[in-house]
Amino acid sequence: MQGERFSEDLHQLAGEAWEVAGRLCGACRNLHVLWPYQRLAGSPGRDVAVVEPVLRRLLSASGRKVLIAGCADSGLLALVARTANPATAITVVDRCETPLELCRRFARRWDFTVDTDHLDLTELSATSSFDVVFAHELLQHIPADRRVDTLSRMRHAMRAEGRLVLVFHTSNRVDGDVVTAYQQHFPQHLIERLEANGVALPEPREAFRRRAESYADEWRARRGSCKSSGGRIAARGRRFRH
Numbered sequence: 001m002q003g004e005r006f007s008e009d010l011h012q013l014a015g016e017a018w019e020v021a022g023r024l025c026g027a028c029r030n031l032h033v034l035w036p037y038q039r040l041a042g043s044p045g046r047d048v049a050v051v052e053p054v055l056r057r058l059l060s061a062s063g064r065k066v067l068i069a070g071c072a073d074s075g076l077l078a079l080v081a082r083t084a085n086p087a088t089a090i091t092v093v094d095r096c097e098t099p100l101e102l103c104r105r106f107a108r109r110w111d112f113t114v115d116t117d118h119l120d121l122t123e124l125s126a127t128s129s130f131d132v133v134f135a136h137e138l139l140q141h142i143p144a145d146r147r148v149d150t151l152s153r154m155r156h157a158m159r160a161e162g163r164l165v166l167v168f169h170t171s172n173r174v175d176g177d178v179v180t181a182y183q184q185h186f187p188q189h190l191i192e193r194l195e196a197n198g199v200a201l202p203e204p205r206e207a208f209r210r211r212a213e214s215y216a217d218e219w220r221a222r223r224g225s226c227k228s229s230g231g232r233i234a235a236r237g238r239r240f241r242h
Contacts, residue, residue, distance in 0.1 A: 006081040006110055008074060010040050011199070017073055017102060018202045024097040030215040032098045033202075034190075035072040041193035051136075051167055052083055058132050058163055059084035068092040069121055069135040069154060071099045074106035076136055077114060089113075091130070095120040122146045126157040133158055136167045186219075187212035 014036035021032040059066060062085050068076050071094055080090055092103050092114060100116040107114040122142060133154045142150050154164060187209045194201065201208045 004082075006078050008078050008106065010036060013073060013102065014040060014199075014202070016105065017098065020101050021098045024101065026096075028096050028098070030211055030218060031072060032096065034212065034215050037194060037199070037202075038190065039073075039075065040197060040199050041190050042197070043190075043193075047167060047169070048079065051165070052079065054165055055080060055132070055134065056083040058165070059088050061085060062087040064131045065089045065129065066091070066132040066134060067126070067130045067154075067157060069124075069133055070094050070138050070141065071103065071136070073099055074102045076134065077103045077106055080134065081110065081112065086112075089115070091115040091117060093117045093119050093121060093124065121153070122150050124150070124153040124157055128156070128159050130158050130162055132163050132165060134165045134167075137169065138166070139168065186216045 017036045018033055021029050025032055058064075059080070064085060064087075066080060066084065066088055068080060068090065071077065071092060077090065077092060080088075084090070090113075092100060093116075094100055095118070097118055100118060103114055104116055121138070135154065139147055151164075158164065190212050191201070191205065191209060203211075
C-alpha cells in the first residue's frame with residue numbers, strides 16, 4: 001500500500017462499507033454506508049488538527065492502552081495508530097459489527113493488532129483498564145437518559161491517571177428553517193461533491209439521494225437531542241480521579 005503509514009484508501013473503504021453494512025447493519029446502515037462517502041466528498045476530517053496533537057501527547061509513552069469508544073468506520077483507528085507509540089494496545093468498541101469489521105480489515109492491511117468488542121457503550125463494564133478513552137461525536141448516539149451513566153462507565157474503565165478525550169462539534173440547536181435548509185442542501189451537495197471528485201455512486205443517483213435524505217432526518221433527530229451553542233470544535237483530554 002502506498003502513502004503515509006496507516007493511511008486509508010477511502011475509495012476501497014467506501015466499497016467495503018457498502019458491502020459490509022448491507023450484511024451486518026440494522027437501523028444504522030445509512031450512517032455506516034454514507035460516512036465514507038462524506039469523507040470522499042471532503043466533509044468530515046476538519047477536527048484532525050485539533051485532536052491529533054492531544055492523542056500524540058497522551059499516547060507517546062510505551063505500554064499505553066487506549067479504548068476507542070464507538071466509531072463509524074476505520075478513521076478513528078487510523079488516527080490513533082498514526083499518533084500512538086507502536087507498543088500501544090488498541091481496543092475498539094461499537095454496538096454495530098460493521099465498523100468493527102472495517103477496523104479489523106484496516107489492521108490486517110497494516111499488520112498490527114487491534115482488539116474489537118461488539119458492545120453497546122451503555123453496557124461497558126471494564127474497570128481500571130485503559131490509560132486513554134477516546135470518544136468522537138459520541139453523545140448524540142446515546143439516549144439522553146443514559147449519557148451520564150455511560151460517561152461514568154468510561155471513567156471507571158480508565159486507570160487512576162487515565163484521560164478521557166471527548167471530541168464534539170458545537171452548534172446552535174437544529175430547528176425551524178435550519179432543518180429544512182439542511183435537509184434540502186445536504187443530499188444535493190454530497191452528490192455534487194462526489195461527482196466533482198470523480199467518485200462513482202454505489203447505487204442509482206435518485207436512490208442515493210433518497211438515502212441521503214433519510215440520513216439527514218436521522219441526523220436531525222440526533223442533533224436535536226443535544227443542546228449546544230457556538231460553532232467550534234472541542235477536544236478535551238480530561239483526567240478523572242476515582
